[in-house]
Amino acid sequence: MTDHNGLILNELSKTFGDNQALNGIDLDVAPGEVVAVTGPSGAGKSTLCKCIAGLERPDSGSVFLGGREIAGDLPGGRGVAFLFESYALYPHKTVFENAASPLRVPGRSSSLSGAELADRIGRELDKLAIGHLADRLPSELSGGQKQRAALARALVQDNAAITMLDEPISHLDAKLRHRLRGEIKRELMARDAPAIWVTPDGLEALSVGDRVAVLIGGKIAQFGTPREIWENPASVEVARLIGDPPMNLLSARLQDRDGTVTAELDDGMHLILPPDSVERLVAASGKQSLQDGAVTIGVKPRDIRIIRLEDVGVMTSEVVSLEPFGKHSLVTLSLGKSFVRVKARDDMGVRPGERVGLRFTGPVTFFKAKTGSRIVTGWEEQGGETERRAVPAL
Amino acid sequence: MTDVPIEDMPNQGGPSKAVVKRQPSHGEPVWYPYLLMAPAMITLTIVALLPFLFAVFISFHEMKFGKFGDFAGFGNYVELLSDGRFWNALGVAVLFVAIAVPLEFMLGLTGALVLSRPIWGRSVLIPFLFIPTMMAPIVVGLLWKIMLAGSWGLLSYNVIEPLGLAGETSIFASPDYALFALIFVDIWQWTPFMMLAFFAGLQALPINPFRAAAVDGANPIQRFFWLTLPMMTPLLVVIGLLRLIDAFKVFDSIFILTGGGPGTQTEMPSVLAYKMTFEFWNIGEASALAVVVWVLFFVFCNVFYQVAKKKLNAF
Known part of the structure; x- marks a missing residue:
């Protein structure tokens, strides 16, 4: 039994109708650690994130965050910074307002003044190379730009209890993807909170994860360091996911x-x-x-x-x-x-x-x-x- | 502009403002689109445009019992604008619209928000909500004439008279309350329609921004003002405008319930135009009234459209 103040999942299960989306998930992410969750589509990666964020209620199992069981908390009370796979940008707000929105929620630990906030958002947008698009509406952005706007909204939350990025760089062009992979990883590691990075790309998982969880059919097929997973895939299914081309x-x-x-x-x-x-x-x-x-x-x-x-x-x-x-x-x-x-x-x-x-x-x-x-x-x-x-x- | 990725290139205009140029037709003749529009256009010309132009024509002539007299210039208009009854009718209509439409709007939106929650019996409730909207306005008028009939009407007998709400007579004969009775009937008939229209709009909103707001810690009230309302604005504006125009033109229920009375207390422009035509046989002035109301609406709708477009990002 792991014992730290990060994220700990015990026997987490979730069923949608006949579909067992998550089946007894045990997973832990230490503070400052980045765990990459990878798996084929439909494996339950997004459901896992939604259960942690409180958007789905697990059928059984427990979720500990910061040393506390949070299964009963409302999504807003969990302090989760979450990048949705579908971006979920506010369509009538500009890129800047979208990125700033989590910091402006009353009651959140937003001790930033207006100028500090603008500075923080500006830096994040610049890092993601969308600083010049701050005043645009989401409908005026390309897919990759929308993804970065949503990414900014998740990453500006420096004090989040956990950061979850559901396919954060999948729609970017290759050059930008390579650059941001490292930068985002560094930013997440610098925090004193756990982070989950979901990606269907096995190699991306190996490169960004301190540890990698391979999720197949709602179960953790393998959970270990990138080296362990690269050298000793636990099963044929894991082997098929890792490597380009795979084994x-x-x-x-x-x-x-x-x-x-x-x-x-x-x-x-x-x-x-x-x-x-x-x-x-x-x-x-x-x-x-x-x-x-x-x-x-x-x-x-x-x-x-x-x-x-x-x-x-x-x-x-x-x-x-x-x-x-x-x-x-x-x-x-x-x-x-x-x-x-x-x-x-x-x-x-x-x-x-x-x-x-x-x-x-x-x-x-x-x-x-x-x-x-x-x-x-x-x-x-x-x-x-x-x-x-x-x-x-x- | 050397190392900016293509997707970062300044997007001139953006998709919402992009002008889609008509592609060269795929072998179809130039007149083909016009052919497709023709039935609607011909019908509208016959039943709307020609009568309207004829009304304009009439309004500039002296009419005597349906026969054309001399060209009158703006005579009919001068007569109309100096007629106290016209201004009374406009005032009644403005009061009617100003009370009925906002109430229908707010009740409709509140009801839609309640409906969009997984409440018990929703699937049974929704078909029932269609009933008032589906009824012919004349039937609605008759229904409420019976419900609110003096002394023996169901509501009059059981509610209004025991509580002494409207004096001794039928509520439709009360100078103070007749208009409110009409407003009540209008609200009864049209709130469910607003509710269903807004409900459909709420159902069509994307769910993920609401999830994002929930994760970010916004409470339901913040989510309503930050997300629901702005995302619903185009629909709210369009439905509100349609209802506004429609309420201004209400005729059937007034005709049945009060006939514009007592006196001219509930006489709206549509009823006045009817009376001018078929009771006073003053067709010239009635046509002038129709044209003036049309001009008022034309101006109002254009101003409304411009404001809604600029301030609310609607349309």
Whole structure:
């Protein structure tokens, strides 16, 4: 049981009709911490925020904020700074008035004088590059500008008990998104209050979150540091969300042939698993034999290398497409019935239709085929990179 | 203008003021839109524009029992404006509108706010609210004539007379209360309409700004004045203006209930115009009255429109 003055959710559940939007959510955000909540659309991210803000009443579970249970408080009494995914700007108020509105609510801790308030709002608008739009109405703004106006309204509340940003930068152009991601993160970290940053983009979650909660189907599928989630995704679903492109997932069947364990992919190709991987697999799965174990193998696109076919003992595949991005190329290959995406520093000038070999150069994660939950991340053995390759045999 | 992202480019005008130029037609002839508008335009010309122009024409002539006499110049107008009955009628109408419409407006808005809460029985209540609006004004007049009939009317017998509210006679014969009885009937008939119109407007408001205001700590009264009222302004203005014009022209219920009496206590311009035409057969002056009322409304509506547009951001 976590014990701090930030946000603590215990067994939070919420149902809309037949739809279990939130199912036993346990989550905590320490003061000054930014927790990124990510997940596919419909996973319950926005519902989670609304339950914390008091706009939805959870069916069960408790919400603690600042060391106090707030489930019974009205939304206005919770001190929440909330950026709505839909912006929720006041349509008849200018950008400036929108941003200033939470500071002007009587009874709020607004010790700012008129000039101080104007200065505070002005700084925030300038930071978000919409200072020149202060006198515009929301109907006169583009989508990205509206989003920044709403963002300003949430961020000017320096004394908020919690800041929740529901997809704060999703409608901005890439350049601005990259800049603001860091600036907003710094601003949130400087506060002595917890912050929640919701995003459907797994990579954005990893980059902004001190910790990341992956929400799938109303449940926390994984809650941990970005590194934990990047290196050890808890399930196939989590793996599918993280990374651009996400982890390659191949279904395979383990075969134990006199102590040599192989993972058979479709089309008869198989990987020979190094002995230590086998040991780990056995230990993690709790079974004596790996015979006929159905698994899903996960390999990150950057952990696969394309090699020339002259090298012996490699998996062969056909190049389907090539997307050169400059610092790396994204190569899509067909492997049996599945497709594998490779993030290659050197695409060696391959062309669609060409047959190439491929070699795994980094950790491979094994998931149970049935439940999708992770068994073990293996393949990390002694030695340098050259030793870390599995040598799949044909 | 070098490194400003495209979306930050100063937006000249903004979407609300953007002029949509008609695209070159997709192979359709130039007269096609006019063809589509023609039925409405022809109908309006026959039933509205031509009679109106004819009334203007009449108002400049001496009329004797429906026959054209000499051209009278502004004679009819001079006669009208020096007629105390005309000014009385205008005064009655202004009083009627000034009391009835604000009350209908406020009662309607209050009722709409109550209706927009999840109160019990709302779905049953709403169809009932349509009843007064759906009734023909003449039927409403008859209904209240019976309800308020002197000595035997349901309301007269049970409420007004026991409490001694309107003296000995029928309320419609009371010089002090007849106009208020008419105002009451108008409120009875039109408040539900206002309520439903405002209710529909409230239902159409986006919910998220209200959520944002709730999170930011605004109380219900602040939310009403900060959000509901400004966001409803265009609708409030339009409905209010329509009701204003309509109330000024009320005829049926007055005709049935008081006939403009006692004396000229409840004689509004519409009733006066009727009497001038069909009782005094002074068609020239009646036409002048119609034209004057039209000019008053034309000026009033234009001023109202300009003010509402500038001050309230309506339209």
